[in-house]
Amino acid sequence: xxxxxxxxxxxxxxxxxxxxxxxxxxxxxxxxxxxxxxxxxxxxxxxxxxxxxxxxxxxxxxxxxxxxxxxxxxxxxxxxxxxxxxxxxxxxxxxxxxxxxxxxxxxxxxxxxxxx
Numbered sequence: 219x220x221x222x223x224x225x226x227x228x229x230x231x232x233x234x235x236x237x238x239x240x241x242x243x244x245x246x247x248x249x250x251x252x253x254x255x256x257x258x259x260x261x262x263x264x265x266x267x268x269x270x271x272x273x274x275x276x277x278x279x280x281x282x283x284x285x286x287x288x289x290x291x292x293x294x295x296x297x298x299x300x301x302x303x304x305x306x307x308x309x310x311x312x313x314x315x316x317x318x319x320x321x322x323x324x325x326x327x328x329x330x331x332x333x334x
Contacts, residue, residue, distance in 0.1 A: 220245075221246070221271060224250050224253050224265055226249065226251075229318050230318075231327035234330040238334045242291045250262065250270075258272055267315060268283070268312075268315055269315075271286050280312070284300060284311065314326070
């Protein structure tokens with residue numbers, strides 16, 4: 219299974235998360251700023267808002283992409299908890315994605331960097 223992750227190359231949380239994922243998961247990581255988005259059927263507007271994971275012609279976006287990547291990495295409990303949180307997890311993802319420069323998100327980014 220080939221996994222491609224399209225993320226915001228200008229986001230430090232995204233970079234640190236990609237580095238953390240790469241410790242246990244093999245995938246192609248492309249920043250949307252340099253990725254051939256047409257090849258994946260994505261637009262810049264879509265990619266500005268959320269991460270995308272593509273595998274075997276299936277596309278996952280936002281919190282669903284995170285759930286898919288956590289499962290693929292072997293973090294089944296974390297993936298289950300995020301999925302079980304339903305709209306709360308989706309809202310949390312949207313809040314983080316839309317506030318990437320906030321103090322909270324910068325702190326989260328530093329935490330992820332420390333555990334990699």
